[in-house]
Amino acid sequence: MSLGLIFAWGSFDHGGGGPAKREAQRVGLPPPDEVPAQLEVAAPAEILSLLLTRNAMPAQPVLLYGSPDRAQAVAASLLRGLPTSNLVHELNALGLALLPRNGGRTLLREPGKEGVGLGSYLLVPGGAPVLLQAPHSDTDLDTGRILDFLLVEGNFASGAWNSVPRAFEADGGRVNADLTRAPVSFFNSFGLAFAEVHPEGLVVQIHGHAREKRRSAEGRSASVIVSSGTHEPSAQARAVANCLAATMPEETVRLFPEEVCELGATINTNGRALRAAGFSGFVHLELSRELRWKLVAEAGLRARLAACLRPL
Template identity: 40%
Template sequence: MSTTCPKPSRVFVLLLLLAGGRLLAQEDALFQTLEQTWRDASAAVTTRVPSAEELARVEALFVRTLSGERDSGLVVAWRQFGFRFYAVGEGEIWALRDIRNFGRGFYLFRPPGALPVLLQAPHAFHDLDTGEIAMRWFVEGPWLAGAWNTAHRYEVLPDLRPVDWVDRRDQYGQALTAAALSVMSRGVIVQLHGFEQMNRVTPAGRDAAVILSNGRETPSPAVWSLDACFEGFQLGQVRVFGEDVMELGGTRNQQALAVHADGGRLWFLHLEMDRPLRRNLVRDRSLRDDLAGCLLDRRLCGYPPRSR
């Protein structure tokens, strides 16, 4: 008996293509809705500094949210802080929207069964395209949670320091990171950044398309594995901070410091991308899929580290 697989009929192939087209259309519609909501939350922002007590209570709410709670009690609790917490689309994704436009961020969540990745775009209005890339990645893949800034990183607060929640500990983004460290037993916090090659201060920086870092001077095995995966695609020069290049390593990043202080259950990735790569990621779904595969499957794909 022949073991050759039968060729699919033209009707079957057409049905597959139509189903795929509907899925892509649904993803694009969801992306458009979520991106507009995020931008609405970023308009006419009046930024304020939360108190330590408020941040502690918010961290507790983030713990409940990441743990999968979706009942009316949590909806009411978030509303007391001026947030709308609600289901989007078919209900797998829930959004957390600052309805007071206080510059406290925009957040998305999936149930705990999603892959343990917290995706962050903290400089979306300065590191151009990073907000859109993060939003498309979140819609297209099974990420657990995502966070976007809604106040510009250089807005100065009454204490004369910028609002940037990468540099401050008194921001909602840091409360989410602390909650993730409490809830997640494994996984990675991926932070997206962008740079211009002409603004770099070293030849290695000016030549780089990607700079990978775990927020420390010494690269971790995870960073080397990711470097090997990224080098499988034509991105340009992929550099590892601490070995290939000594700038844009995120060593004073508050999220990185919190992850390192926690003892190693999670790891932190500071992903710097030049502008051409960011533009390509915005328009090229296949490239987004390729790099998302590297980020999501690092522990499974077994890419050998490059020789050093």
């Protein structure tokens, strides 16, 4: 057996096994503990997803400690590979712990068992200049798993996940911790730092959509909706859409707004902040429930997706 780690789908599911199984039954696909029962892959020294969604939620999320500019500067130093010993104190002040991992990887996460909303981050030395984001990994089922796989198999430079759900009940009220709507968050500062260090790179944000909730026939038929968060597609978004359409001919790929007029991420605060900083490499993907199941189960399909998520 290799030194890779065993992913046991039956033991964990983003958002809980109940919702995942009900969704699987609805679309006629196998539940997560059957897709497959076990799969061995080369990965860091822990299942990343297990670190992301906590059992206890804060009454009020804290999406950033300190100033966003300072958070961006510290994250940029980390992404540039500066000695981590010089950054530990500042990261701790930001509420984050730095954990070295196998193969030179670095995991950045909140210490303890209770998440507050800062998020979790993986840095992979020598990876392609792409930041993969799953800001709704608990509710957009399997998007966190897909990122886990892509980071391991696709050799991308960095990954980012939410650490608490985008919305939850606490103290008798509904709490909003959506990282794609908050104008200030460490998640946002990390993305801006990545764009600063890799100005020609990509920030690819992966979401999940339900076809039956779409307003248009184009949306209901879409396996993937690609956008740049703008009403004129960027060259990067167009290139990703064209590549996916060519390498996944069995799937329906649509580019916003030319081929579909919904789920274009035009109010996504992460994309807006990146564009305001002069970065044009933000690409937003909406994956159907059926395609997410396939990506979890099929390494070949994941490889085709990964091949399209590269800078121009």
